[in-house]
Amino acid sequence: xxxxxxxxxxxxxxxxxxxxxxxxxxxxxxxxxxxxxxxxxxxxxxxxxxxxxxxxxxxxxxxxxxxxxxxxxxxxxxxxxxxxxxxxxxxxxxxxxxxxxxxxxxxxxxxxxxxxxxxxxxxxxxxxxxxxxxxxxxxxxxxxxxxxxxxxxxxxxxxxxxxxxxxxxxxxxxxxxxxxxxxxxxxxxxxxxxxxxxxxxxxxxxxxxxxxxxxxxxxxxxxxxxxxxxxxxxxxxxxxxxxxxxxxxxxxxxxxxxxxxx
Amino acid sequence: xxxxxxxxxxxxxxxxxxxxxxxxxxxxxxxxxxxxxxxxxxxxxxxxxxxxxxxxxxxxxxxxxxxxxxxxxxxxxxxxxxxxxxxxxxxxxxxxxxxxxxxxxxxxxxxxxxxxxxxxxxxxxxxxxxxxxxxxxxxxxxxxxxxxxxxxxxxxxxxxxxxxxxxxxxxxxxxxxxxxxxxxxxxxxxxxxxxxxxxxxxxxxxxxxxxxxxxxxxxxxxxxxxxxxxxxxxxxxxxxxxxxxxxxxxxxxxxxxxxxxxxxxxxxxx
Numbered sequence: 001x002x003x004x005x006x007x008x009x010x011x012x013x014x015x016x017x018x019x020x021x022x023x024x025x026x027x028x029x030x031x032x033x034x035x036x037x038x039x040x041x042x043x044x045x046x047x048x049x050x051x052x053x054x055x056x057x058x059x060x061x062x063x064x065x066x067x068x069x070x071x072x073x074x075x076x077x078x079x080x081x082x083x084x085x086x087x088x089x090x091x092x093x094x095x096x097x098x099x100x101x102x103x104x105x106x107x108x109x110x111x112x113x114x115x116x117x118x119x120x121x122x123x124x125x126x127x128x129x130x131x132x133x134x135x136x137x138x139x140x141x142x143x144x145x146x147x148x149x150x151x152x153x154x155x156x157x158x159x160x161x162x163x164x165x166x167x168x169x170x171x172x173x174x175x176x177x178x179x180x181x182x183x184x185x186x187x188x189x190x191x192x193x194x195x196x197x198x199x200x201x202x203x204x205x206x207x208x209x210x211x212x213x214x215x216x217x218x219x220x221x222x223x224x225x226x227x228x229x230x231x232x233x234x235x236x237x238x239x240x241x242x243x244x245x246x247x248x249x250x251x252x253x254x255x256x257x258x259x260x261x262x
Numbered sequence: 263x264x265x266x267x268x269x270x271x272x273x274x275x276x277x278x279x280x281x282x283x284x285x286x287x288x289x290x291x292x293x294x295x296x297x298x299x300x301x302x303x304x305x306x307x308x309x310x311x312x313x314x315x316x317x318x319x320x321x322x323x324x325x326x327x328x329x330x331x332x333x334x335x336x337x338x339x340x341x342x343x344x345x346x347x348x349x350x351x352x353x354x355x356x357x358x359x360x361x362x363x364x365x366x367x368x369x370x371x372x373x374x375x376x377x378x379x380x381x382x383x384x385x386x387x388x389x390x391x392x393x394x395x396x397x398x399x400x401x402x403x404x405x406x407x408x409x410x411x412x413x414x415x416x417x418x419x420x421x422x423x424x425x426x427x428x429x430x431x432x433x434x435x436x437x438x439x440x441x442x443x444x445x446x447x448x449x450x451x452x453x454x455x456x457x458x459x460x461x462x463x464x465x466x467x468x469x470x471x472x473x474x475x476x477x478x479x480x481x482x483x484x485x486x487x488x489x490x491x492x493x494x495x496x497x498x499x500x501x502x503x504x505x506x507x508x509x510x511x512x513x514x515x516x517x518x519x520x521x522x523x524x525x526x527x528x529x530x531x532x
Contacts, residue, residue, distance in 0.1 A: 025445055032448045039456040042471075046462055052316050179298040186302040193312060202311045 012115040055196030060137035067129030074122025084168035152219040155239035162242035191216040285380035306337040330403035335488035415491035432516040438523030459485030
């Protein structure tokens with residue numbers, strides 16, 4: 001474990017140094033993230049402005065959901081996207097051979113090799129919005145609520161990671177799978193809104209097929225202190241199952257990896 | 263002055279045929295990817311889900327059929343107005359492919375226009391399938407636009423594509439000076455996303471925001487063509503005039519930046 005932490009620190013410092021070459025990007029990223037957040041709040045206000053609510057959620061509650069979505073987007077562009085987007089190139093050029101030969105777990109190396117600071121504005125803005133909206137909604141930070149919220153956020157991250165990893169790992173068979181993650185991204189946009197705001201069919205889709213509900217709605221309920229036991233249990237179960245699945249899928253996919261030239 | 267007009271037209275037609283057919287063959291090779299790109303345009307359907315749930319509560323001023331038709335039309339319009347010239351241009355520039363292209367006796371822009379049109383032709387059957395699937399799931403929303411509104415919608419979509427292409431190609435010129443110009447496209451995409459009508463018909467916007475939006479070029483890129491296709495009443499002449507005005511504003515800037523950029527260009531890796 002200690003070895004992994006040291007490696008992680010070396011990896012991230014190295015990639016941070018490289019990325020800081022392009023400092024103007026930070027400003028653009030900040031403006032883009034803030035602009036996107038303002039736009040999303042405007043869209044929410046279109047619903048709430050006419051005195052209606054989204055699936056029975058209060059305005060502040062919906063803002064918590066949006067905050068979690070922004071936070072997840074930030075983490076996606078900090079860790080998931082920069083790392084997992086390279087799997088396809090490794091498969092195509094055959095440099096996955098070298099990754100597999102390293103004396104470190106290959107899934108860990110592929111998932112944590114680089115760190116891109118450009119998602120940090122999203123993480124900061126998302127966390128800020130969650131805190132502000134939860135306070136406005138009158139959420140009481142009892143230890144039990146905090147524990148539930150933290151657990152559900154971790155579960156949501158585990159699910160998001162597994163979705164991305166399984167799609168990116170399918171490039172072992174389909175080299176041109178990369179835009180599949182664009183499709184995933186565009187479907188996850190639904191996570192900006194509480195899942196109960198959708199009609200029944202879509203709600204089932206976003207709960208059981210693409211578990212968007214567990215990404216933003218369930219953690220938001222935990223933060224607002226009104227999560228029910230069954231949902232918390234389901235969130236935890238889905239998270240553990242999806243990480244185990246991603247692990248199994250990787251070992252399974254590697255059996256089919258035959259390097260680039262063969 | 264050197265050649266009669268008829269000969270020059272024939273020449274242009276031959277070049278256009280060759281460009282389009284070769285680009286179409288190229289795009290067909292990548293059809294699996296193009297299908298995935300088409301699928302990643304599901305945003306209007308997600309928004310339709312949200313708005314129709316609100317509509318069930320009443321008081322929207324648009325009934326559920328109108329909403330379904332609007333968002334389906336917005337999806338179709340979006341599919342045929344997607345522009346990615348900036349990304350290709352940046353890649354061509356960074357990989358040094360730009361220099362041989364510039365040596366050809368053909369303005370570079372036509373190569374990209376042909377690529378976009380061929381990509382849309384490759385999308386067409388798949389988009390038709392998705393529209394069919396939509397009506398299968400939601401047969402009540404089926405409508406058949408009149409010939410005149412269909413023609414007008416095709417024209418408006420083409421004009422929207424041309425305007426969006428011109429806008430992004432103008433921004434693309436920054437590539438001559440910067441290596442990471444595509445980051446700017448993220449900024450241009452924001453007003454497009456929220457003002458074009460992809461997330462909601464502009465009719466549902468508050469009056470002040472709607473008035474402001476129509477002073478920008480963005481509503482003409484999705485909302486106006488989509489409403490024409492959905493058979494709603496649209497001030498057609500006024501809309502086309504506005505698109506022409508925006509194009510007339512952007513074109514000189516584009517040409518000026520192109521000339522300046524070429525003078526600045528020094529070939530990557532040279």
